[in-house]
Amino acid sequence: xxxxxxxxxxxxxxxxxxxxxxxxxxxxxxxxxxxxxxxxxxxxxxxxxxxxxxxxxxxxxxxxxxxxxxxxxxxxxxxxxxxxxxxxxxxxxxxxxxxxxxxxxxxxxxxxxxxxxxxxxxxxxxxxxxxxxxxxxxxxxxxxxxxxxxxxxxxxxxxxxxxxxxxxxxxxxxxxxxxxxxxxxxxxxxxxxxxxxxxxxxxxxxxxxxxxxxxxxxxxxxxxxxxxxxxxxxxxxxxxxxxxxxxxxxxxxxxxxxxxxxxxxxxxxxxxxxxxxxxxxxxxxxxxxxxxxxxxxxxxxxxxxxxxxxxxxxxxxxxxxxxxxxxxxxxxxxxxxxxxxxxxxxxxxxxxxxxxxxxxxxxxxxxxxxxxxxxxxxxxxxxxxxxxxxxxxxx
Numbered sequence: 267x268x269x270x271x272x273x274x275x276x277x278x279x280x281x282x283x284x285x286x287x288x289x290x291x292x293x294x295x296x297x298x299x300x301x302x303x304x305x306x307x308x309x310x311x312x313x314x315x316x317x318x319x320x321x322x323x324x325x326x327x328x329x330x331x332x333x334x335x336x337x338x339x340x341x342x343x344x345x346x347x348x349x350x351x352x353x354x355x356x357x358x359x360x361x362x363x364x365x366x367x368x369x370x371x372x373x374x375x376x377x378x379x380x381x382x383x384x385x386x387x388x389x390x391x392x393x394x395x396x397x398x399x400x401x402x403x404x405x406x407x408x409x410x411x412x413x414x415x416x417x418x419x420x421x422x423x424x425x426x427x428x429x430x431x432x433x434x435x436x437x438x439x440x441x442x443x444x445x446x447x448x449x450x451x452x453x454x455x456x457x458x459x460x461x462x463x464x465x466x467x468x469x470x471x472x473x474x475x476x477x478x479x480x481x482x483x484x485x486x487x488x489x490x491x492x493x494x495x496x497x498x499x500x501x502x503x504x505x506x507x508x509x510x511x512x513x514x515x516x517x518x519x520x521x522x523x524x525x526x527x528x529x530x531x532x533x534x535x536x537x538x539x540x541x542x543x544x545x546x547x548x549x550x551x552x553x554x555x556x557x558x559x560x561x562x563x564x565x566x567x568x569x570x571x572x573x574x575x576x577x578x579x580x581x582x583x584x585x586x587x588x589x590x591x592x593x594x595x596x597x598x599x600x601x602x603x604x605x606x607x608x609x610x611x612x613x614x615x616x617x618x619x620x621x622x623x624x625x626x627x628x629x630x631x632x633x634x635x636x637x638x639x640x641x642x643x644x645x646x647x648x649x650x651x652x653x654x655x656x657x658x659x660x661x
Contacts, residue, residue, distance in 0.1 A: 272299025273623040277453070280305055280354055281335065282342075283364035284312045286434055287392050287441030287469065289331040292362060294446050296334035297616045297625040303354065303641055304332065304632065308339040308659050311634040321608045329611050329631050333603065337632035338641045339661045342373050346660045353645050355380050355387060359462075360449055364392045367402050377464045387462040388452040392441050396468030408469070411436035415473035420480055424494030424501065440472020497543060503552040504529075504542055507582060514565035518556075519578035529577055533559070605630040635661065 277300040281292040289312070296302040306312050312332075317325040341347040352375075355361060361380065363370055370376050370391075377389040391397060394406040412418040412435060418428045448465040456462055483489040483496060494500035504520040520526045523542060530539035535555075544552050560568060565581050572579045583591065589600045599615040608630075616625040638661055642652060655661045 271623055272626070273620065274298040274300040277301065277360065278358045279303070279360040279362065280351075280358050281362050283362055283392065285314050285364070285437075286327075286331065287437045287445070288362055288364040289314065290438055290442035291392070291445045291449075292335065293331055293333060294442070294616070295360075295449070297627075299623070299625070300360075302335040303358075303637070304335045304337045305340050305342075305351065305354075306337055306634060308341055308635070308661055311337070311339070315634065321611065323607055324605075324631065329605070329608065330614055332631035333613055334626075334628050335632055336637035336641055337635055338638050339635035341660050342375065344658075344660050346655060346658075348374060350642065350645070350647075350660075351375065352380075352383055354641075355384050357645075358384065358387065359453065360388045360390065362390045362392065362445065362449070366405075367391070367393055367397045381462060381464075385461055386456060388449055388456065388465060389462065390445050390449050390452075390465040390467060392445050392467045392469070394468065395470045397466045401470075406470070408434045408437045411440065411470045411473050415440075415470055415477070416481075417473050417477060419492050420499050422493035422500075424492070426494070428493060435476070436469045436473040439476055440469040441467060444469075444472045444475075501549065502543060503549065503556055506553070506556075508557055508560040510560050510565040510568060511562060512564040512566075515582035516560055516565055516568050517580055517582050521578075525577055528575070529579070532572070532575055532577070535559075601627055603627050603630050607633065 274295060277295070279292060279295055279300050279302045281288060281302050281304045283289060283292065292302045292304070304312070310316075312328065314328045314331065315325050317327050319326045321329060340350055342351060377391075380389060381387055393402070394411060395401040395404055406414075409418070409430060412431065413428075415436065417435070418431070420428075421431050422429045445465070445467045448467055452463050452465050479498065480491040480496065483491040489496070491499060498505055500506065504518060504526055507515045507517050510516055518529075520529050520542075526542045527539055530536065538552060538555065541548065541552070563571070568579075569581050581587075588594060594600060597615065597619070599617075601613045601615050602610050603613050605611045611630065613627055618625070638652060639649070642661070643649075652661065
């Protein structure tokens with residue numbers, strides 16, 4: 267059951283996306299109270315359903331990205347499938363798609379076509395490089411967008427070249443979150459104007475926009491930032507990670523001078539306190555001093571050493587430790603929900619807390635086409651018609 271007074275209560279969203287960027291966006295909107303209908307390809311569904319690791323039947327990543335949604339199956343290459351989608355569009359506030367530019371137009375389902383049917387429709391297209399420009403049809407994934415945005419070179423050690431980031435930064439930061447922001451802003455504009463609009467989200471653009479801190483080096487000092495070569499990306503000893511005696515790591519985030527001075531005083535490192543941001547050989551020497559020191563104790567012993575001291579110093583946790591940490595548990599960042607096939611499954615909590623319109627985990631990730639009768643029946647289609655469409659693979 268949906269609690270009363272949720273932030274996006276009454277908002278109807280059609281989700282035509284596959285994989286991570288669109289799914290994370292629409293799960294956030296669904297958690298906020300929107301009614302999200304996930305439109306999937308018959309028989310196979312969202313590609314993410316097949317990704318490893320599998321739980322019992324469903325993919326673990328699918329189960330973590332699709333709660334609070336309904337699933338219907340539609341073959342959008344068939345004429346009945348297109349007509350059903352048009353019927354859904356008439357009753358929807360938002361449509362989100364993640365196809366390569368031009369696909370929806372070739373299907374006869376472009377923004378121009380859909381906005382004629384529903385002028386209030388907010389149409390959000392998430393793509394790699396946007397709907398126009400010389401690269402708009404280029405294939406890509408998170409790693410490509412990061413590479414071509416100038417962001418990938420920020421990861422790695424000095425002189426060793428870039429590494430593959432452990433998070434899908436362009437997909438989520440440049441795609442999911444930018445799409446969520448764009449959709450909510452367009453809905454606010456519609457409240458004033460009465461009209462929907464096209465929201466063009468480029469994951470490449472989004473990754474570039476995340477460069478603000480590091481692009482300052484280039485744009486204002488003509489310094490090209492690379493991993494391990496600038497203060498906040500691995501160069502500075504005071505803002506770095508250190509190996510401990512047990513093979514685990516400790517993270518220092520000592521940016522402010524008062525934190526650095528307190529750190530040096532606490533560990534009796536008087537020889538370092540007057541040089542927080544060394545360069546060249548002095549930087550290497552200071553790193554070695556700290557590395558040698560932290561290698562003398564286990565990570566948790568160092569954590570205990572800093573307990574009660576107001577310093578941005580803490581353990582590098584693995585995922586299991588992070589999800590079980592007292593702060594994460596207090597903030598309900600690991601929850602569980604009952605699934606009809608998979609049983610009790612874990613879910614990552616919603617990251618924003620509200621005082622008046624709290625989010626909720628209302629329903630588990632849907633089975634493929636689980637809500638065909640519920641959604642399409644509400645449009646007036648009969649059970650006999652649905653059976654015929656199943657036979658002809660329309661749904």
